[in-house]
Amino acid sequence: MLSEKERKETVKALNFRHEVIDANPPGAQHDVTLITDVNGDGRPDVVVGQQGRGKELYWFENPEEPTRPWIKHVITDRFERYHDQAVGDIDGDGKPEILISSQNVGVIAYFDIPDDPAVSPWPEKCCHILAEDMPGTEGLCIVDLNDDGQNELIVGPNLFWPTNDPENPWRREAFAPALVMTRVAAADINGDGRLEIVLCEGESHPGRLVWCAPPDCQQLFNRFWILFGSKSKTQGCYRRTKCHILRCIFCDTAKA
Secondary structure (H helix, E strand, O other), rough: OOOOOHHHHHHOOOOOOOOOOOOOOOEOHHHHHHEEEEOOOOOOEEEEOOOOOOOOOOEEEEOOOOOOOOOOEEEOOOOEEEEEEEEEEEOOOOOOEEEEEEEEOOOEEEEOOOOOOOOOOOHHEEEEEOOOOOOOOOEEEEEOOOOOOOOOOEOOOOEEEEEEOOOOOEEEOOOOOOOOOEEEEEOOOHHHHHHEEEEOOOOOOOOEEEEEOOOOOOOOEEEEEEOOOOOOOOOOOOOOOOOOEOOOOOOOOOOO
16 A cells, blocks of 8 residues: 555656647547557557547557657548457467457458558558448457467457358357447456456446356356446446456466
């Protein structure tokens, strides 16, 4: 427990100076902004998707001196309302891809980063659509759940498993279909050496929080409720929440 003096010193040390990247990004929702090195220059860039009826997904290039203007590059304008983005090696080529959810049109897709990511928009061949029937989906995570060296995709309460079949490269499984508009995270919650999935209904009622454990990573997950939420729209509802994975500073044990 920090003393009052220590708390004040900590707050003083965290007195950040802010720099404006874009004073008026149209339709951007900043709480789902992705930070990643898009162009491979060793500096973190910012990926932002438009909300509402906005159709642009774009990235801001971090200049050599970050206090200088950041250059905006359009990734795509094909879809609408990019609520979430995630980055990771999706297709097993050893390179990062960008996974997105387009809530209004129900598209889940990922983008290969082109050789020249500054081109606007990115070439059509970079876009790979995984689903077109998932409107309102949010919460994305790219992680190797079964430790087979290939990443799986957690897309809200759904899983996409790689099949190694060129004709049907992904198998989709709804492991917690009762939950809607969920945020997601993955970690070893129960200490059994395997990854579990944590979901919370961030923008819907009743606002439930649950973690899911795989009896077998090719079968439906067991669900263990943390919070049942409430049907009331005014009381006991954990809306506008997100789940993140924390680590114990001393023992490095993953906790929700």
